[in-house]
Amino acid sequence: MKLTVWTYEGPPHVGAMRVATGMEGLHFVLHAPQGDTYADLLFTMIERRDRRPPVTYTTFQARDLGGDTANLFRTACREAWERFRPEALIVGASCTAELIQDDPGGLAESMGLPVPVVALELPSYQRKENFGTDETFLRLVRALARPAARTPQVTANLIGPTALGFRHRDDVAEVTRLLAEMGIAVNVVAPLGARPCDIARLGAAHLNVLMYPEHGEAAARWMERELGQPYTKTVPIGVGATRAFLAEVSQLTGLPVRADTSRLRLPWWSRSVDSTYLTGKRVFVFGDGTHAMAAARVARDEIGFEVVGLGCYNREMARPVRALAKEFGLEALITDDYLEVEAAIERLAPELVLGTQMERHTAKRLGIPCAVISAPVHVQDFPARYAPQMGWEGANVLFDTFVHPLVMGLEEHLLHMFREDFEFHDAAGPSHHGARAPRSAAVGGPPPDAGASADAPRNPPAGRDAGAGVVWLPAAETELRKVPFFVRGKARRNTEAYAAERGIAEIGVETLYEAKAHYAR
Amino acid sequence: MTEGRPLPASRGCRDAPVLKERGQREVFCGLTGIVWLHRKMPDAFFLVVGSRTCAHLLQAAAGVMIFAEPRFGTAILEEKDLAGMADAHEELDREVARLLSRRPDIRRLFLVGSCPSEVIRLDLARAAERLSRRHAPHVAVVNFSGSGIETTFTEGEDACLAAMVPGLPPAEGRELLLVGALPDVVEDQALRLLSGLGIGPVRVLPARRADGAPGVGPQTVYALTQPFLGATAAALDRRGARRIAAPFPFGEEGTTLWLRAIAAEFGVSDETFARVTDAPRARARKAVAAAAATLRGRSVFFLPDSQLEIPLARFLVRECGMEAVEVGSPYIHADLAGPDLDLLPAGPVISEGQDVDRQLDRVRAARPDLTVCGLGLANPLEAEGLTTKWAIELVFTPIHLYDQAGDLAQLFARPLRRRNLLRLEAAE
Ligand code: SF4
Ligand code: SF4
Numbered sequence: 001m002k003l004t005v006w007t008y009e010g011p012p013h014v015g016a017m018r019v020a021t022g023m024e025g026l027h028f029v030l031h032a033p034q035g036d037t038y039a040d041l042l043f044t045m046i047e048r049r050d051r052r053p054p055v056t057y058t059t060f061q062a063r064d065l066g067g068d069t070a071n072l073f074r075t076a077c078r079e080a081w082e083r084f085r086p087e088a089l090i091v092g093a094s095c096t097a098e099l100i101q102d103d104p105g106g107l108a109e110s111m112g113l114p115v116p117v118v119a120l121e122l123p124s125y126q127r128k129e130n131f132g133t134d135e136t137f138l139r140l141v142r143a144l145a146r147p148a149a150r151t152p153q154v155t156a157n158l159i160g161p162t163a164l165g166f167r168h169r170d171d172v173a174e175v176t177r178l179l180a181e182m183g184i185a186v187n188v189v190a191p192l193g194a195r196p197c198d199i200a201r202l203g204a205a206h207l208n209v210l211m212y213p214e215h216g217e218a219a220a221r222w223m224e225r226e227l228g229q230p231y232t233k234t235v236p237i238g239v240g241a242t243r244a245f246l247a248e249v250s251q252l253t254g255l256p257v258r259a260d261t262s263r264l265r266l267p268w269w270s271r272s273v274d275s276t277y278l279t280g281k282r283v284f285v286f287g288d289g290t291h292a293m294a295a296a297r298v299a300r301d302e303i304g305f306e307v308v309g310l311g312c313y314n315r316e317m318a319r320p321v322r323a324l325a326k327e328f329g330l331e332a333l334i335t336d337d338y339l340e341v342e343a344a345i346e347r348l349a350p351e352l353v354l355g356t357q358m359e360r361h362t363a364k365r366l367g368i369p370c371a372v373i374s375a376p377v378h379v380q381d382f383p384a385r386y387a388p389q390m391g392w393e394g395a396n397v398l399f400d401t402f403v404h405p406l407v408m409g410l411e412e413h414l415l416h417m418f419r420e421d422f423e424f425h426d427a428a429g430p431s432h433h434g435a436r437a438p439r440s441a442a443v444g445g446p447p448p449d450a451g452a453s454a455d456a457p458r459n460p461p462a463g464r465d466a467g468a469g470v471v472w473l474p475a476a477e478t479e480l481r482k483v484p485f486f487v488r489g490k491a492r493r494n495t496e497a498y499a500a501e502r503g504i505a506e507i508g509v510e511t512l513y514e515a516k517a518h519y520a521r
Numbered sequence: 522m523t524e525g526r527p528l529p530a531s532r533g534c535r536d537a538p539v540l541k542e543r544g545q546r547e548v549f550c551g552l553t554g555i556v557w558l559h560r561k562m563p564d565a566f567f568l569v570v571g572s573r574t575c576a577h578l579l580q581a582a583a584g585v586m587i588f589a590e591p592r593f594g595t596a597i598l599e600e601k602d603l604a605g606m607a608d609a610h611e612e613l614d615r616e617v618a619r620l621l622s623r624r625p626d627i628r629r630l631f632l633v634g635s636c637p638s639e640v641i642r643l644d645l646a647r648a649a650e651r652l653s654r655r656h657a658p659h660v661a662v663v664n665f666s667g668s669g670i671e672t673t674f675t676e677g678e679d680a681c682l683a684a685m686v687p688g689l690p691p692a693e694g695r696e697l698l699l700v701g702a703l704p705d706v707v708e709d710q711a712l713r714l715l716s717g718l719g720i721g722p723v724r725v726l727p728a729r730r731a732d733g734a735p736g737v738g739p740q741t742v743y744a745l746t747q748p749f750l751g752a753t754a755a756a757l758d759r760r761g762a763r764r765i766a767a768p769f770p771f772g773e774e775g776t777t778l779w780l781r782a783i784a785a786e787f788g789v790s791d792e793t794f795a796r797v798t799d800a801p802r803a804r805a806r807k808a809v810a811a812a813a814a815t816l817r818g819r820s821v822f823f824l825p826d827s828q829l830e831i832p833l834a835r836f837l838v839r840e841c842g843m844e845a846v847e848v849g850s851p852y853i854h855a856d857l858a859g860p861d862l863d864l865l866p867a868g869p870v871i872s873e874g875q876d877v878d879r880q881l882d883r884v885r886a887a888r889p890d891l892t893v894c895g896l897g898l899a900n901p902l903e904a905e906g907l908t909t910k911w912a913i914e915l916v917f918t919p920i921h922l923y924d925q926a927g928d929l930a931q932l933f934a935r936p937l938r939r940r941n942l943l944r945l946e947a948a949e
Contacts, residue, residue, distance in 0.1 A: 001570075001596045001597065001598060001599060001602050001609065001612035001613060001615075001616055002596070002597050002599065002616075003568075003594050003595070003596050003597075003616050003619075003620065004573075004576050004594060004595050004596075004597050005576075005591060005593070005594045005595075006576075006580055007573060007576050007577055007580060009573075010573065010574070010577040011572065011573040011574045011577060013574075014577065033550065033636045033668070033669035033670050034546040034547075034548050034549075034550060034669045034673065035548075035549055035550020035551075035552065035553075035575075035578055035636070035668075035669030036550075036574055036578070036669065037546070037547045037548065037549075037897060038549055038550075038553075038577075038578045038581050038582060038897070039577075039581075040547070040896075040897030040898075041581060041895070041896035041897045042581060044896065044897050044898070044899065044900040044901060045896050045897075045899075045900065048900060049900065049901075050900055050901060050903075050904035051901050051904065052897065052898065052901045056545060057545055057546075057547075058545070059545050059546045059669075060670065061670050061671075062639070062668075062670040062671050065640070065670065076545065079544075079878075083878055094574060095572035095573065095574050095636075095637055096572070096574075096636035096637055096640055096669075096670070099603070099637060099640045099641060100640060124572060124573065124574070125572070125598060125599055125600045125603060126599075126600055128573065
């Protein structure tokens with residue numbers, strides 16, 4: 001038993017729903033109580049889908065339990081078939097139905113429906129949503145895909161995009177374009193947009209592009225083994241990864257790399273002088289394994305940030321994330337407990353957080369700028385505009401995404417020059433962000449003019465006690481307020497840590513500058 | 522002053538045949554009530570004993586607006602808990618001890634049953650007794666079920682309040698008890714109105730704080746503020762309390778009839794009643810009239826959601842001039858809904874339970890001007906060209922009493938106004 005407040009992933013049947021909802025002509029009969037129908041709103045509200053997920057829930061009640069829940073399931077199955085006429089059915093149990101052991105797979109198969117019925121095993125008490133997507137897609141592929149003659153032209157399947165995926169819609173478009181530039185057509189995209197009959201012809205492609213290992217790796221491995229199709233291991237998020245991806249595709253197909261980088265802007269945006277201020281900004285990265293690793297590489301190699309923390313919530317990706325963290329000189333944080341992530345962010349005090357919607361809230365509370373780079377995401381992370389993560393346009397989007405929460409370079413410079421002017425008072429925040437929570441709580445201290453009487457003795461809350469009995473002398477406190485607000489929190493923490501390490505009980509102006517010199521990079 | 526609108530010539534909808542459906546339901550389970558209950562009781566923690574699905578439901582229903590340190594959580598059952606029962610109780614004790622030591626501000630702990638805990642017959646009532654003994658007197662532990670196999674959406678609040686009733690202290694004197702978790706701002710308005718009428722003492726269930734728990738006894742009379750509190754009413758009746766029957770306090774008319782029933786019970790004079798209510802009644806009428814201009818003559822279809830459907834349909838038909846096509850409710854407490862059904866003019870189909878695909882067929886056939894439905898259905902129906910109102914807003918937003926009557930009407934008018942405002946098609 002483990003107490004959980006917020007979860008990064010839903011139960012495995014939600015993963016199965018993501019596959020079913022992404023596809024066409026497929027219907028999912030889920031043995032589940034009525035409350036589990038909440039999952040529909042993830043798709044209709046958060047992703048703004050204009051159709052109900054193709055899911056029939058049996059919605060059994062307590063009064064049915066003594067009686068015949070199995071029959072209820074059969075009825076639901078038959079009615080779903082009659083009403084929706086799908087090309088194939090998937091059937092499964094949610095956590096509650098798993099306990100009553102009706103065996104939906106066996107029941108559905110014995111009904112003699114005229115379409116393929118694929119039974120899912122979704123162990124709700126052991127696994128989670130990403131397992132559900134991966135497993136459901138594997139079962140579908142195993143049941144429906146057949147060996148087939150390769151297409152005359154070189155083609156690829158795009159494997160892994162689902163409903164409710166973070167930017168999947170746009171990534172598909174971007175990768176399709178990358179491949180087209182190399183003369184490779186797309187055979188099937190699946191699960192997103194595929195019909196069961198499309199799954200049947202997956203085997204005609206020359207290779208599989210595994211876009212999201214979280215959702216398609218098991219199926220990609222199976223197709224490699226059973227259909228003889230190689231699959232790509234590089235996920236093309238970021239400039240370097242996109243180049244590596246194209247090289248991998250070239251190697252798998254024998255076609256030369258051809259890339260139209262005329263629309264790629266990240267490299268110049270990153271080299272241009274306004275970006276100088278990005279140098280060495282400390283970022284904390286957390287998300288699903290694929291997106292976290294990609295974001296960390298882009299942050300370090302393509303924007304010039306310093307990655308101070310890296311982790312993922314899906315244990316399935318623990319190994320590669322640990323390896324990459326090691327390469328960065330870090331220890332990976334592998335946890336699905338958002339409180340542990342919050343504690344790590346608090347301890348590391350980064351200047352930017354790249355995370356999921358959970359980290360956005362944590363960062364907001366801590367007063368740290370944040371950008372969302374991975375599922376789970378909320379409604380505003382399904383933008384109306386084209387905003388892929390993959391390929392050249394994806395790289396452009398990443399640059400904007402990472403930099404947008406920060407104060408612009410020129411602005412940082414101006415703030416420094418005019419910090420005593422009222423327009424630049426501490427609570428103003430970056431000028432391109434409208435309404436914003438006052439930051440003073442997070443970075444400490446009243447607005448500048450309040451500290452005018454520099455040497456007057458201070459009452460305790462001002463001469464604050466920094467944990468290990470370190471006290472700020474009024475003059476140092478005043479000096480600290482001259483530091484621009486967006487680095488003041490860090491200056492305070494650094495100085496306190498510096499003082500604590502050296503057993504300095506009172507922080508004076510000297511201590512502040514000694515600490516500054518000590519931490520200078 | 523008259524009550525304004527005459528009763529329908531017939532007995533309204535009280536005797537109308539009810540279409541009973543027993544198919545697929547598209548509704549939340551009772552756990553959802555935790556989202557508003559925990560805000561009503563700031564010294565309470567709601568610990569669901571359930572699965573990852575339950576945790577995910579709460580997260581989806583609550584959105585992430587209340588992200589910081591919420592006072593609810595899910596003890597997620599794992600494989601090893603399912604294997605042996607003794608184990609699960611020990612694990613629960615450990616989690617509760619850890620929680621209470623971290624949160625000394627917690628005075629009430631609700632152990633909330635879920636489908637999984639009920640299917641494996643984890644005896645949470647026994648656990649609550651044991652934990653109550655262990656953590657007394659600082660923390661009282663109460664158990665109720667919010668499971669989807671036992672409760673539908675607002676029935677979670679009903680189960681919670683009903684579970685609190687046996688633990689209420691006995692009361693001797695004649696007291697009025699208001700029952701139902703209203704937003705504080707609305708509750709305060711109710712208390713002001715009642716005190717203006719000279720009625721007192723007035724107590725509230727649930728109390729905001731553990732030490733404010735109301736007493737109950739044979740002299741207690743109580744008024745429900747929500748139509749879904751059937752089990753709570755039965756529990757209060759067992760303690761000897763007596764219910765004041767009335768329509769529910771939505772809109773100017775509903776609020777007036779609700780207050781008048783209470784006033785009659787306490788022998789309040791007509792002059793006093795008029796003195797206290799005339800001004801807010803006039804305000805409410807005016808506010809409703811503004812929105813009613815948009816709503817008049819339009820048709821409305823309620824899908825079952827919160828059991829608020831019948832009183833709200835009564836409000837929309839009688840005060841806003843709408844025409845009800847179907848009024849679906851997950852469950853109808855005949856007694857509690859009776860006064861509102863009396864007022865609702867015959868005509869609409871009254872349905873109970875759900876078979877969602879068939880019901881949607883009826884929606885498509887009727888093409889109502891406004892469909893009140895859950896979040897899972899709203900966008901798909903909008904995409905079919907229908908205008909919808911999300912039902913969940915009706916339980917999260919203050920809508921009771923005079924000073925919210927205008928807001929309530931606006932909730933329904935806004936989607937229609939919006940539809941008229943947008944110009945998204947090419948000019949012809
Ligand atoms: S319906 Fe049951 S299993 Fe589903 S969320 Fe509600 S209590 Fe949990
Ligand atoms: S504030 Fe943002 S993240 Fe939080 S619930 Fe609203 S939209 Fe979602």
